[in-house]
Amino acid sequence: MPATRPSAADVSDRILHAATRLFAARGFEGTSLQDVADEVGIRKPSLVYHVSTKDALRLRVLEGVLAHWNEVLPELLKAAATGKDQFDAVVSETLRFFAADPDRARLLVREALDRPEEMARLIRSHVTPWVAIVCDYIRKGQEKGRIYAHVDPEAYVAQVINLVISGVATFHCIGVVAPAPSPEGRMPQRHLAELLRVAKTSLFLPGAEEE
Numbered sequence: 001m002p003a004t005r006p007s008a009a010d011v012s013d014r015i016l017h018a019a020t021r022l023f024a025a026r027g028f029e030g031t032s033l034q035d036v037a038d039e040v041g042i043r044k045p046s047l048v049y050h051v052s053t054k055d056a057l058r059l060r061v062l063e064g065v066l067a068h069w070n071e072v073l074p075e076l077l078k079a080a081a082t083g084k085d086q087f088d089a090v091v092s093e094t095l096r097f098f099a100a101d102p103d104r105a106r107l108l109v110r111e112a113l114d115r116p117e118e119m120a121r122l123i124r125s126h127v128t129p130w131v132a133i134v135c136d137y138i139r140k141g142q143e144k145g146r147i148y149a150h151v152d153p154e155a156y157v158a159q160v161i162n163l164v165i166s167g168v169a170t171f172h173c174i175g176v177v178a179p180a181p182s183p184e185g186r187m188p189q190r191h192l193a194e195l196l197r198v199a200k201t202s203l204f205l206p207g208a209e210e211e
Helices: 008-026 033-040 044-050 054-079 086-100 102-114 116-126 128-143 153-169 171-177 189-201
Strands: none
Touching (some): 033 044, 054 116, 086 128, 086 153
16 A cells, blocks of 8 residues: 655644754754755655744744744633633643643744844734733733732733743753753652742742732
């Protein structure tokens, strides 16, 4: 029985996954389309059929990572809007997304350093819509006396994003100061739990009940 040929969607997903890993490890300039094709196990012309240029591939990879927030987190916010676990759900989902594939975080850090203006444009497009929802949630919590009054909502969200992304991206080296079992090189639960605790305790007043 002949082997089933992978669908175009499957090949496209493999290309994006390979490009994410290589761009994160080597940087955009240090990765060629031939490198990506070799990683996927296809010929370069086949790769070009799916994505015409390396710049186009980089943009697709970045937008794919950032679009996660646009698609998933607002739904989490809406679903948890009347429950006390809203904050945990949002931050935990973000942590899981990056911890599941640390190359996503490493790529964003690389791109933020190498192409800050372009990254700022992408973040404004993909992240700002749900940031407004989170900030509204924080302000309502301040009005009800559950969240510290001195918290600056937008600045807080920006710093938590930075904490999560940089924490996951650099864990493979900084994590040696607090070693823990780590499956497949991913950030272990010990460190994920501490990231969540830092974000939570700097926001909510002691003993405050989330609504």
